[in-house]
Amino acid sequence: MSMFDQARDAAQKFAQDNPDKVREAVQRVGEEVDQRTGNKFTDQIDQAEQTIADRLAGDAPQPEESEQDQA
Numbered sequence: 001m002s003m004f005d006q007a008r009d010a011a012q013k014f015a016q017d018n019p020d021k022v023r024e025a026v027q028r029v030g031e032e033v034d035q036r037t038g039n040k041f042t043d044q045i046d047q048a049e050q051t052i053a054d055r056l057a058g059d060a061p062q063p064e065e066s067e068q069d070q071a
Helices: 001-016 019-036 042-057
Strands: none
Touching: 001 019, 019 042
């Protein structure tokens, strides 16, 4: 298992164990990005935040594994 795989697995476990903390962090980052871009991308940022919240709740489909991950 590569170092990237270990980091990904650790991040996934943290997100599963702490969904509220992850949602809060995503919201804070979204607000900061929105502010720094002069609110030009508010809709896209809100959509990304909602997608992440849905995935944390298990409501959104997970991305397919790449062919490289399957090998």
